[in-house]
Amino acid sequence: MNMEDIKHPELKNHINMIYMHGENKNQDAIEKTEEIIKEYIQDKYFIISVEDNEPVKIPYGNDNEYLVPIFTDALEYTNGMQYYSLNVMDENKDYIIEKLDYFKKLKEDPNFLGYIVNIARVSYIINITLI
Structure with missing residues (x-):
């Protein structure tokens, strides 16, 4: 599978x-949509930023908490790498194409807050309850 094959318009x-x-302050609809997202991401492959075969960790909040950026298509990845370069975070970065459970040990880390979709636009955080 290559990067051009990764496309997630549904997500x-x-x-x-x-x-x-x-x-619209419709919490019930949010929860239903989050359940749909939870189902959707279970068997899908994403572009995941890595460095030395470890997920790239973006500091978020206090106490060493972090997010791991993922990308839903090649354009998001390209834009994300441009964002990284503006923030001097692109050195030695690479990517893999995997399911979100590839780094199972992340879920056990109390500082891991989840995956951030499209870091360049900060569109959505898939928190650990959805993984």
């Missing part, structure tokens, strides 16, 4: 729906 639509439900 992007679900993320957009969560934002719309949030604007």
Whole structure:
């Protein structure tokens, strides 16, 4: 599988729906959409940033908490790497194409907050309850 094969327009639509439900303060619809996302990501492959075969960790909040960036298509990855270069974070970065459970040990790390989809636009955080 190569990067051009990775495309997740359905996930992007679900993320957009969560934002719309949030604007309407419809918590029930948000929870239903999150369940759909949880099902969707279970068997899908994503582009995951790595460095030395370990996931790239983006500091978030306090106390060493972090997110791991993932990308839903090649354009997101290209834009994300441009974002990295603006923030001097692109040195020695690479990617793999894997399922989100590839780094199983991340779930056991209390500092791991989840995966951030499209770091260049900070579109959505897939928190650990959805993984």
